[in-house]
Amino acid sequence: MQTTHPGVGSEPISMRFPRIFPRPKSDYGIWSWISTVDHKRIGTLYAVTSFLWFLVGGIEALIMRLQLSQADNTLVDPELFNQLFTMHGTTMVFLVVMPLSAAFFNWLVPLQIGARDVAFPRLNALSYWIFLFGSLFLNFSWFVGDAPNGGWFGYAPNSHLAFNPTHGMTYWVIGLNILGIASIAAGLNFIVTILNMRAPGMTLTKMPVFTWMTFVTSVLIVLALPVLTVALIQLQVDRLYGTHFYNTAAGGDPVLWQHVFWLFGHPEVYILILPAMGIVSEILPVFSRKPLFGYTFLVFAGVAIGFMGWFVWSHHMFTVGLGPAANSAFAISTMAIAIPTGVKIFNWIGTMWGGSVRFSTAMLFAISFIAMFTIGGLSGVMHASVPTDAQQQDTYFVVAHFHYVLFGGAIMAIFGGIYFWWPKATGYMLSEGWGKANWLLMLIGFNLQFAPQHWLGLDGMPRRVFTYAENMGWENTNMYASAGGFLMAFGVLLFLINVFYSARKRVPAGDDPWDGRTLEWSIASPPPHYNFEKIPNVEHRDDWWFTKHPELIAEYYHDEHEGELRAPSGAQFDDDVEDEHHDEHTSDHHGDDDHGHGIHLPDMSYYPFILALGLTIVGAGLMTIIPVIIIGVVILLWGLIGWSMEPVNDPVPEGASHGH
């Protein structure tokens, strides 16, 4: 079964399949990135790409804020405005928060569970390349002047051909379908990775909460994205081939679109926020120097949210006229989901309570996450109440609400995560000084932008309007909001400055700069290709922390149920005590001097790139350009066949080794 021995297994076939490019081996250069299957490099690719889209989406938002800063403004025309808010929403959801979370999944999950890579490294690369090409395809629409203009929710029949004859929504449909494939592939990969690749001893109840939330998110992705795919296929065949799913003239029902879209769309909200909750659950204990309070409840609340998230979708449709019975049921289910969310918030506070709280930039972002997310949650309960929602639905109140959840929540946590794990990923620190300025400006700017928008909504300003009349009384408030937007943008700029500044300074981070708790802090920064020279044996939650502080173990288990009381297994910990704090390459702490020789990682492969390229070209060709489809299919088949015939590892000459 060991593929280290050449000549066994399926190699003969693969050898005969013609290779146009040689299989890359180099560690550097662009080709090494294109053909990488290393989860850490893929994580970096995700992070860089989605951060660039974050800047694009932010610029879209700033243009809108400029337009709305004055009544009857004519800076952008309504068509462009519609394109801007459609692409802002689509970008931030599908090209920023989801892939930024994916960057964290990629970087951290294998490190946290003590694995050397994800379960399917090439599939992982495929996910990234599909995401990249899909996002480029979606934004290509800007350059042909036909950006999507029907809203990120694409409500039929406004997105139907009769009412939206430009190509914009076709780009949107095909682009999102391509991105959906990437997300599903990534979700499947992380489900398998988390279930199957855990280090010995890491039971589900010992898994770090971030990994847990990744797991819940992955399950949600795998189950929710197909529903979006269905909605998009229906709209696509309607638009391109004249079917009737949402053609009202033939009896197609616009409400069906909303049901299908939000059946995806609400779990999607949790897909966006659960990873952020996971990140915060990692940062808080480290900077409070205390275990996560109520781990079991926190995890269970996350699972409960993921489950209940499937039964609340119609709260996006309270004004559609589903009738009082349906509205009552969904009002109750929506309010009920606030309970596990509250449990999470209280547990996070409980984590800080009695701790030793250090205000690092990461911690400040994490605390801001709790504070801002709470506000978003409270306004969420307000529009869970159908009668008040009748006044709030489709107004700026809702805009304020979900920005408190998705910016004050998800983005704040993601920034916290960036500051937290940056030293691990790069080996050097981000400047705390710039970081705190970054945090402060973002926090103030964010609140200045979105707190007044609650008020705008209650004052009757609808969403998605490109302008408003002078006498409505909305001008000052909009001006504050716009000013806040630019302040926030300035905060993001400080982050970029920090990145360049710190990259020049290169203050070495060491392996464990924050006195971390989970396994990723037990290895070098940046981690070697193979992550763990020796797969760790996990005994506890926060295993690395208790490895460093074995004297605290008894205290931690102090009031746990008798049955769970588990004394540390002697020998291993004796070793660790000696190694504590001194060990640069902690993976050596079992005395293994193998130094990675014999650790076997998959070889690089360019087929994921080719397959993703072919898939995207086929998608582009679906806009009824037959030759493009043919070209795409040829490339796709090349990628697919090459992939299936390529062994995970090329035969290795005797004595040589991989991974270095």
Added chain:
Amino acid sequence: MQHWLTPSNFNKLALVVLALAATSILAACSPEHPQSTFGYGGPVARDQGDLFILIFWIAVAVFIVVEGAIIYAAIRYRRRDDKIPKQVHGNTKLEITWTVLPSIVIAAIAVPTIIGIWEQQRGAPTDMGDVLEVEAIGHRWWFEFRYPNQEVVTANEMHIPVGRPVNVQLASQDVIHSFWVPKLAGKIDMVPLNDNLLWFIAEEPGVYDGQCAEFCGIAHAHMRFRVIAHTEEGFQQWVAGMRTPPVAFESGSPEQQGQTLFATHCKTCHTDDSWRQDAYSLEIQQQDSRWATWLDDIENSRIVSAPNMTHYGDRLFLGAGIKENSRENLIKWINDPNDIKIGTSMQAHAAVYQERDDNKINLSSQEVENIADYLLGLVPGDIEQLAAPQITGGTPEERGEQLFVSIGCNACHSLDADTTIVGPSLIGIADRAGTRTSLSAEDYMRQSINDPAAFIVDGFTNSMVVPKLPASQVDDLIAYISTLK
């Protein structure tokens, strides 16, 4: 280290600060803003607002507790030394507490929520006065209002009486729109193929701003409307006015020329005479057929659904509630509607705009002014006169002539053989009348006055409105009309 910030101190301080902040927010509710959800104009908006205030204060309490705890924990437990704090893993009793407490709070919100849902979404109550039925239809990008029981149809300005529940049947012809008058009630969407209901009561006469709240395309921001609440008498008067012919224009006046231009260039899509008898069902049919024609060939259609212009002169706003309905604005609008409201269908579909490369109207500025004057002159004529005016003295022919003018026959029937206004010219009718049907000339004329639908002259439709006239007055009219040789 000195602890000025003890837990109890801190809580008090936070409470005061936040209570002040919250009060000032609510005080700044600005109910006078045109679309403020706090400017309650009736019970539905008030109930919704009250429920919001209730939840708001609960939220404020939770906010203080949670945010206070965050800030307190962060400051109180900030790192002072290198000691490792006690490694607590959790506390089941606490967990249960903070699961149960929010559940109770949620239940406290859920109960009034459910009550509110059933009160507001079951259609208008029947015990709060006579229900006025209105059908509101969303079009890209304007609102059509139909009053099935009054047989009145209008656009963008919905007239209602105060103190009576208004039951609005919401529908849409094209995409999803949403009917929202914040001061009267929260929104309900207008969804094609789905019948939705919304009800509200306006307590005070006045003009209430409304706006489409569901994204519906390029002119979504400009899809506004007004609800105009009258006293009961005012409303009845408005209804009667909408069933009354407009003041007649002098022949040759700018208005009259504008009328002809309107009939030539605008009338295919804009009906301007729904005051006529039977005009209501006719207009509904016509809107349907306009819609079907448009949908059949969206690119090239020269017909599109359009707002009804009956008694347009009474409108407060133009362009679906976005500009004051002044002569100046109207002229601008007719010249180049897209300049005021991008996305209107006029330039995309009306031939009179298609003829020019710059898509402006292909008429002289004088002609445009005439159309504007005509439209602004469209106001109900004297309703009183319509109810069989008392005319005494003179010969039957003289009395008939007065009657002919005073009840507005001349608004549609010209006395000039070469001019057709709406109905057939009546010159020479005495000679033709006997040949139209098997009836004698006099009986034919009597039938046409009492029951206009009985015989329709080729090339015309029945849109004639005649007040109930005593038989003697009908005789007078016939005597006069018989003189028109």
Added chain:
Amino acid sequence: MASASATYEIKSEHGEVINTSTGLSNKKLLMWAFLGSDVMFFGSFIATFLVYRNRSLVGPYPADILDIPITSVSTFVLLMSSLAMVLALSYVQEGRKKLGTLWIFAVVVLGAIFLLFQVYEFNHFAKVGLTPRTNLFGTTFFILTGLHGAHVTLGVLWLMFLGFGSIKGTLRADNAIDLELAGLYWHFVDIVWIVIFTVIYLISARDVAPPGSVPWVPGAH
């Protein structure tokens, strides 16, 4: 995707291969998770079909056009292919190469016959006057059964690939997992068809013109 996954072994201190945490192979877990995803995919389309049942404005309606006996035959063929799949897997796992190959190609042939039935049915409907553009029934019927057909086609291609592998000797007892994955997929597609058959051909087969719609007259299209 047969060998798309790239598992690698974790070696313990003593060099033996550590099993996965759950004991299930990665590939198998991946396939199960994917099938869960596909359940949502077909579920949404089937739900759409049911929502639009009896809502077509013009004919032909299901009762006018569906031919249950013919489709029952093709359903039987597909069911038999699942049986063949079970036999194929069991022979491959036992290392009986010839029988394994034979039964893999039996699955391929039965799957292809099912597809031919579908091609015939689609053509026939189009001739009689039902296309995806005719009415809601046409739209939902063709897209749902068409996407199922696309799944079957993929399965047939995949099994052909494996069949040739079996001939060449690259599919053997020790990597029969590759065939097992294809089998999981094939059984799933089969089960989905049972649901589709029930929903379209059994539950909706007698649906005629709903109130307010125009009854269908053959040939008048």
